[in-house]
Amino acid sequence: MLQSASAISISKIADNIFELVLSINLNEYTLRPGQFVHVRVGKSTEHVLRRPISISQIDYENNQITITFRAEGQGTKKIAEIRPGDAVDVLMPLGNGYDITQSQAGSHAVIIGGGIGVPPxxxxxxxxxxxxxxxxxxxxFNSKKDVFYEQQFKALGDTYIATADGTYGTEGFVTDILKHLDDNFDKFYACGPKVMLKVLDESMPMDGFISLEERMGCGFGVCYACVCQMTGGGQAKICTDGPVFRKGAVVL
Structure with a gap:
């Protein structure tokens, strides 16, 4: 689970958004979309806790993964200083990812992301x-300067962009676009701010999956820093039981 990766490239793809490509041995793993890595910030004790970052691309052929993150705190800003050739200490794979076996060939899924919830x-x-x-x-996204991966998603299917300030795409939120689409979707998948997930969880008529964003301490269920309430009673750890949960499973 503890891996020493090597940085292949790092690039800034939007305002404070960075894409880091890592070379890592993937022969032992079967990764699922929605899983994440826990990155050690540096060798010093200045930043004790690792940072959880979603896996945005998996390349088994070349033994590479891509992680995409926002550099907003001191820890992630330090990660943004990584350069090609640097060693990167990661714990992986962590978390419960999306179950894509729930969507059958020929079906139609709507994928909804908000901000840094877009990468996975x-x-x-x-x-x-x-x-x-x-x-x-x-x-x-909040604004035009925050938009990323638009062309990559367009290569996979119809793609719509909403910005809160109206500087790009549709002014408003993802729900403003969703209510004007006539398609009959079979399933939805979402990741983003809790307020967005709550609206989708309560309003989407079909089955679906949501992925929660949460600060984490250990990443493997020991510290109880990322506990959430289940609708059926009891608690779940987002780092191990999640971050992906079925629609209606957690209290938002």
Missing amino acids: LFELSKQLNEQGVKTTHILG
């Missing part, structure tokens, strides 16, 4: 397309 949905859409599922994507 790219690998999800790729894998759904590979098994014959039609995908429509709705991506929400």
Whole structure:
């Protein structure tokens, strides 16, 4: 589970959004979209806790993964300083990913992402397309400067962009686009801010899956820093039982 990866490339793809490609031995793993890695910030004790970052692309042929993150705190800003050739200490694979076996070939899935919740949905859409599922994507951002992966998603299916300030795409939120689409979707997959997930969880008429964003301490269920309430009673750890949950399973 503890791996020493090597940085292949790092690039800034939007305002404070970075894409880091890592070379890592994937022979031992079967990764699922929605899983994440826990990245050690540095060798010093300045940043004790690792940072959880979603896997946005998986390349088994070249033994590479891509992680995409927002550099907003001191820890992630430090990760953004990684350069090609640097060693990167990661724990992986962590978390419960999306169950793509729930979508059958010939069905139509709508994929809904908000902000930094967009990255894990790219690998999800790729894998759904590979098994014959039609995908429509709705991506929400604060502003034009925050938009990323638009062209990549467009290569996989119809893609719509919403910005809160109206500087790009549709002014408003992902739900403003969703209510004007006439398609009859068979399933939905979503990742983003809790307020967005709550609306989707309560309003989407079909079955679906949501992925929660949460600060994590250990990443493997020991510290209880990322506990959420289940609708049926009891608690779940987002780092191990999630971050992906079925619609209606958790209290939002």
